[in-house]
Amino acid sequence: MALPRIPIGDGVEIAVNWVESHFGGLLDLLSTVLGALVEGLKDVLLLLPPLAMALVIAAFVWAVSKRNFKMAASTLLGLLLIENMQLWTLSMETLALVISSTLVALVIGIPVGILCSRSDAANSIITPILDLMQTMPSFVYLIPAVIFFGLGNVPGMIATVVFAMPPTIRLTNLGIRQVPKDLVEVAEAFGSTPKQKLLKVQLPLAMPTIMAGVNQCIMLSLSMVVIAAMIGARGLGYQVLVGIQRVDIGTGFEAGLAIVIIAMVLDRITRSLTEG
Amino acid sequence: MISECGNVKVKVRNLSMIFGERPEEALQYLKEGLTKDEIFERTGQIVGVYDASFDVAKGEIFVLMGLSGSGKSTLLRCINRLFEPAAGEVIIDGENALEMTPQRLREVRRTKLGMVFQNFALFPHRTIIENVAYGLEVRGVPEKERLAKAAEVLKLVGLEGHEDSHPSQLSGGMQQRVGLARGLASDPDILLMDEAFSALDPLIRREMQDELLDLQDKVNKTIIFVSHDLDEALHIGDRIALMKDGEIIQTGTGEEILTKPADEYVAKFVAGVNMAKVLTAEGVMKRPEPVIFVDSSPESALKRMRKYRKNFAFVTNKNEEFRGVLREQEAKEAAESGKRVEEVFFLDTPVLSPETPVTELISIVAGGTHPLPVVDDRRILVGMIGQTALLDALTPGVTENGVA
Numbered sequence A: 001m002a003l004p005r006i007p008i009g010d011g012v013e014i015a016v017n018w019v020e021s022h023f024g025g026l027l028d029l030l031s032t033v034l035g036a037l038v039e040g041l042k043d044v045l046l047l048l049p050p051l052a053m054a055l056v057i058a059a060f061v062w063a064v065s066k067r068n069f070k071m072a073a074s075t076l077l078g079l080l081l082i083e084n085m086q087l088w089t090l091s092m093e094t095l096a097l098v099i100s101s102t103l104v105a106l107v108i109g110i111p112v113g114i115l116c117s118r119s120d121a122a123n124s125i126i127t128p129i130l131d132l133m134q135t136m137p138s139f140v141y142l143i144p145a146v147i148f149f150g151l152g153n154v155p156g157m158i159a160t161v162v163f164a165m166p167p168t169i170r171l172t173n174l175g176i177r178q179v180p181k182d183l184v185e186v187a188e189a190f191g192s193t194p195k196q197k198l199l200k201v202q203l204p205l206a207m208p209t210i211m212a213g214v215n216q217c218i219m220l221s222l223s224m225v226v227i228a229a230m231i232g233a234r235g236l237g238y239q240v241l242v243g244i245q246r247v248d249i250g251t252g253f254e255a256g257l258a259i260v261i262i263a264m265v266l267d268r269i270t271r272s273l274t275e276g
Numbered sequence B: 001m002i003s004e005c006g007n008v009k010v011k012v013r014n015l016s017m018i019f020g021e022r023p024e025e026a027l028q029y030l031k032e033g034l035t036k037d038e039i040f041e042r043t044g045q046i047v048g049v050y051d052a053s054f055d056v057a058k059g060e061i062f063v064l065m066g067l068s069g070s071g072k073s074t075l076l077r078c079i080n081r082l083f084e085p086a087a088g089e090v091i092i093d094g095e096n097a098l099e100m101t102p103q104r105l106r107e108v109r110r111t112k113l114g115m116v117f118q119n120f121a122l123f124p125h126r127t128i129i130e131n132v133a134y135g136l137e138v139r140g141v142p143e144k145e146r147l148a149k150a151a152e153v154l155k156l157v158g159l160e161g162h163e164d165s166h167p168s169q170l171s172g173g174m175q176q177r178v179g180l181a182r183g184l185a186s187d188p189d190i191l192l193m194d195e196a197f198s199a200l201d202p203l204i205r206r207e208m209q210d211e212l213l214d215l216q217d218k219v220n221k222t223i224i225f226v227s228h229d230l231d232e233a234l235h236i237g238d239r240i241a242l243m244k245d246g247e248i249i250q251t252g253t254g255e256e257i258l259t260k261p262a263d264e265y266v267a268k269f270v271a272g273v274n275m276a277k278v279l280t281a282e283g284v285m286k287r288p289e290p291v292i293f294v295d296s297s298p299e300s301a302l303k304r305m306r307k308y309r310k311n312f313a314f315v316t317n318k319n320e321e322f323r324g325v326l327r328e329q330e331a332k333e334a335a336e337s338g339k340r341v342e343e344v345f346f347l348d349t350p351v352l353s354p355e356t357p358v359t360e361l362i363s364i365v366a367g368g369t370h371p372l373p374v375v376d377d378r379r380i381l382v383g384m385i386g387q388t389a390l391l392d393a394l395t396p397g398v399t400e401n402g403v404a
Ligand SMILES: Nc1ncnc2c1ncn2[C@@H]1O[C@H](COP(=O)(O)OP(=O)(O)OP(=O)(O)O)[C@@H](O)[C@H]1O
Pocket: B019, B046, B047, B048, B066, B067, B068, B069, B070, B071, B072, B073, B074, B075, B118, B228
């Protein structure tokens, strides 16, 4: 009764090797660009001394939350606590990773979402892939990332992008499909080109849903960036890892707390942007 | 009714529209005579419109009328191809809309075909003025110019001062006027209006209807107007097409539909209308009989009266111009005393014009001893209205055909 084993694992390996040997140059280029993005962003975030930067971020929260003073104040307090725990540099590194991963995920995810909303064929191909991506344990993404990009920030980022992108695609698709039909008809009746229809009617009306996707994307990025420390991504995740390895509850907890503070700040910013 | 003359702006021929995956199948069943309901049962497809044909002349207001679900909106949407018809033709200015490339269709929609939507369909993310300017915006009109034009049109529909509001801040009636303004702003030749006034309260509604008629006089647009309200259709429509289950069952002027309903259904449909409000003398008048010439003898006049069993006769000259009324009594006296007709007929009989509304007729005609003559602007005798004609007109369905 022994069925021959289907060599799925071998197949994947062969495919990976094939990509490696044929697209090595492209992968190197990608690696360089993404690496520069993270480093650049990190440098910007560390440009000002922690106190000044914390004030800038709090002011930004205040502005986007329509001058919600309480929100800005608690943001400032949270950031000061991070500085107080001496986790500022690591936090900014994590923030740089999250922001750049999210950016890449959005740059890919939103157009793919738009494609899905316009073509049922594309949608029926991409939806099962998204299902797969979301049910696959997140650790699995770490392996090909390491194979293609080695250890460090870039593979961490790639794994994060893959992990965090599905909700962006889904919610962009959903948001556009949910735009009331009669409004799309109005756009058509007045002779809009497909591009005008998209930019002037569909995207603006889908914006709240798309922003919910962006919010989810950021939160997933943050959680993945921590896991990505296992393949050499820097930042707070690394600190958590250190805490685990040394069974040092204090270090681990402080790093975890910093992550929670960053999550809260990012969540507030995206939520405010959605509502505004 | 369907003419081929040069000023036909929109021509619709044998247009059918099926909601479903296999329209050919439904069309085949329709040809075999199945009803809309039977086709839905067999194929699950909905017949939106079947075999609709009509012409709309330049400058005409053509009303599509019918009960809810009769296919008015569907037919209207086929004209600018928001819906793709399954069969038939839509000719706009001599050009078949169904064969247009996407580019050409966009061009035509931008410049020629304005649309006002049934449920307003305003963009919630845009201010009122941005909504109104949308058509100009997609056409590439510079911002300053299009906002100026939009402000102008907003003023026209009485919404000055609401430019920067958002649609949700406006009442239903106001939103409807924004929809109207949006349709007007790009100054299209042809306006497709889907129940454009349905959300307005009666007074404003009447006002907007009159406004539309005024506008029509000034700018001479061609308007295809969907309405389920017969009073509205009769008030604004030059011609009306009455729809039932996706088919047009009668096309004609309001009077034609009221007085010569094509079938039982139309007769029932129009039965509720307040005829007096919409009819004119022309619609209810009968053929003037008997008529005598001024120089006839009293004897021959009496003979004609006896022939028609009437106690009066209309007097005209040889050119059929109306001169007066001769009553039997005076004719008899004249015959006895040897007078001529000229000497005894009444010159000062009131006369009606074909445009006199029936409401005004009632008081004039009711008290008279004989029917009143209807004369046109050259004083030619064109008809007469007596009490029976009036009663016939006001009680459709009692006589078979309303008015002879
Ligand atoms: N998008 C659609 N999909 C399927 N069926 C439709 C669609 N739109 C309309 N129909 C059907 O087509 C028929 C005609 O509908 P339509 O909207 O044209 O009626 P209407 O005369 O405009 O009615 P109302 O006065 O309610 O607006 C109805 O049976 C309706 O159910």
